[in-house]
Amino acid sequence: MNNVMACIDGSPQASAVCDCAAWASRQLDAPLTLLHVLDQQQYPATGNLSGIIGLGSREYLLEELAALDEKRSKLALEEGRMMLDAAKHRVVGAGVAQPEVRQRHGDLVESLRDLESDIRLLVIGKQGEDSGTDLQLIGSQLESVIRTLHRPILVTPASFSVPTSVMLAFDGSATTRKGVEMLASSPLFKGIPIHLVMVGEDTGDSRTLLESARDALVAAGFEVHIAIRAGEVEPTLHAYQAEHNIGLLVMGAYGHSRIRQFLVGSTTTSMIRSATTPLLLLR
Incomplete structure (x- = not known):
């Protein structure tokens, strides 16, 4: 790996x-x-036309089509x-x-x-x-x-610029807590400021989780900014990203089943569709 x-x-x-x-x-x-x-x-590796090979007068045509498929594949x-x-x-x-x-x-x-x-x-x-x-x-x-x-x-997306700041969409889940550990131990973002952003109500428990994540990254040598913002997840994250000119977003991916996604939609898919900067997805 x-x-x-x-x-x-x-x-x-x-x-x-x-x-x-x-x-x-x-x-x-x-x-x-x-x-x-x-x-x-x-581009199939070989044409599968055996089901109609027995049509007699069309056999030559089938051979030609098979040869054409092979040429297209090459x-x-x-x-x-x-x-x-x-x-x-x-x-x-x-x-x-x-x-x-x-x-x-x-x-x-x-x-x-x-x-x-x-x-x-x-x-x-x-x-x-x-x-x-x-x-x-x-x-x-x-x-x-x-x-x-x-x-x-x-x-x-269609263009890439080296990020000068990174935002982790932090929700306190096991995936994003693991994400904090990965960021702390990885050299991928060394020297790049990290913003930890939580969308939701600013409660004591939420702030405790966020500050704990911040402390882990600070201990690993990162410059860290934290924020809790109210609102809908996608527009709130994009608004914060635009406000602080953040060049790369990190978030957990597909935390729910396909059935739940069908019923209520997927934040992950929606964020990918609307992203104009690179998006690092953690599983």
Whole structure:
């Protein structure tokens, strides 16, 4: 579990993913792996036309279609290699000495599950190459990736700037308390001020939890600011982020089941959709 792994595709986010992953690799002093996964549904490894091979006069056409599928798959693999070459050139230029490149043919989520033991931090774009131009949309597989992997996931929009301050959305849950421990022990944000922000009522218990988290980070050498704000979670966090010009948000991911998400919605998905800065999700 040593590598920063970056998912590379043909989306507009690919350059930002490279820049973000290169920064994280340098901060963590961890090797960087650039991964491209060729979608097996869009580009099957072999055509499966056996069910209609017996149609006689159409057999030649089926052979031609199978050959065309094979050619498309080879072209897609070559396009993926070119993407990886360009990504490697970009991260080397950003100071990463020896990035590894990997290409797989299959499903993105399954591929990442297979590689999970190698991943220290996953960097992925907010949108995939098929997401279109609507900035409110998120990649079709992003939620599944976040729910499947039990690793920190750094989601980046179409541009990346090195953050000069960080905000942790703190709610006192086990996930965010663990997040405080992770931030305290990780070099990812060393030297960067951290804002701990709780949305809700300013009670004695809430402030005690928040001050305890602050003390843990201060003991680890961080400059820490704390705040408790009333209001709805998403707009309140974004308002605080804009007010203090915070370049990266950290929060727990999907604390409820898919059934509850269907009934009441998901704060995580909503925050990803509306994010204009990188978002580090903790599982």
